[in-house]
Amino acid sequence: MSKVDLSVKIGSLTLQNPIMLASGTVGYGNEMAEFTDLNKLGGIVTKSLSLKPRKGNPPQRIVETPAGMLNAIGLANVGVEVFLKEKIPFLKQFNVPLICNIAASTIEEYVECTKILTEEDTIKAFEINVSCPNVKEGGLSFGNDVKAVAKITERVRAVTQKPLIIKLSPNVSYIAEFAKTAKENGADAVSAINTLVGAAFNIFTRKPKIHNVTGGLSGPAIKPVAIAKVFEISRQVDIPIIGIGGIMDWRDVIEFMIAGSSAVQIGTLNFIDPSAPGKIVNQLEEHCIKNGVEKISSLIASYQL
């Protein structure tokens, strides 16, 4: 029993600590398990799943930018059926809550995916990706449309009892409006933020550095944007927030929690140091001990303005 209570709640889901691994940065768990003890974490979120397998975008998919990176993977994934058959057996051996991220091109596809996946006991919650910037149909066009987010949330809510998290786009003027809509339509939590739309050109060839031209910007470069968006939601909507955006160490986690996050997701850092998430859990505990924080949940939205 640790001396500090690191547990946090996301709706009806209790996490042993606030450290989750973000969708698209953990595959289906097997590669990360070589570097970090998944059982130490608060939760892991799968790569976005769609009803049918998706091949994703051609190369180049990734480019580094100052303090960040652009990616346009295009939601490459094995599809719901293969996921259940081939990926779940590996994930079953862990106690860590498994959250399935779903990305779809139509509202019906979101509903269909959730209906199938909710039958699987290993899956403890859903994160609905309404904000992928890298696919032609669906994705960001949903994330930019309050009515679409309302509809998706409502329809998915109707087919699962499990906690429902809506992953919000930062590429909007008022993110709190989207969080409010998600809550009103039955979501248990929101995660914020997905990547920011960005682009980079080679100045000699004058060509875009990634095939899709635009991509999603992640990494420490976006942290202040993410903190601002989390804070905006926290001020205006009473809903648990999972903070995401450029977390590189335990200090960033504390900052996200103070700004209003109940939990956080680590993303780009997994690519650089896949053993970091486990270490951050230990460092959070040390920080709490040193600073007399008995329950880490007491930090949530504890900002002093």
Place this chain on the structure above:
Amino acid sequence: MEEIIELNHHIYLLKVFSPELTYIIKPGQFLNIRVSERVYPLLRRPFSVCDVQGDHLYLMFNIMGEGTSILAHKPIGSNLDILGPLGNGFNFDGDYETAVIVAGGLGAAPFPFVTRILDGKKNILSFIGGRTKDDVITYNLKNVKEASDDGSRGFKGNVVQLLEKNLEQLKSKKIKIFACGPTAMLRALKDFCIKQNIECEASTECAMACGFGICQGCPIESTSEKDHYLLVCKDGPVFNIKDVVI
């Protein structure tokens, strides 16, 4: 980091003490190195293993940008944050007596180690090309034939043209090609190998973030399975040249 050797004015050889790696790493595998603790450059930089001697491994690189520049100027004695070994490495199986190494430019990097492993077991012939004489890198290679695009060193033309010129000699032996180099070279080499029915293992390259399969950033098209991509970092970086679209 024990030593940085300048092979010529733009190619460096980095000598690293790492017994943890030297006894498990295979030729054609790579290492992903975090050159800085800071957030820029953010991502690790992949380097194929160049050679292994006892407890030391060698990496060959040129200065491409901020990351490699930091690496080249690190003080001797610094600790390096290395993730690896990553990727599959060369498959040396097969019915052949002569290993033919084909490399363009810095594509020569993995072959000192390949040469060390195969020396004494197979005959080795190396066809090494580059744009100009400075790009023809023959460090620790054996039985080298050289080519340069501008004719400043060896055969004037590219390395695949040099292979064609030596076709009779090559066809008289049981050979397998091990290759690494720019995409244009590998593309021409693939055509050559298919036409001449020669087995070839090629090490490929693609921008990547993680190096171990989670970012999905480095797709390469498979010739047989069209519904999904292979990943350069995990399924490769070495492929049978017939199996991938180059």
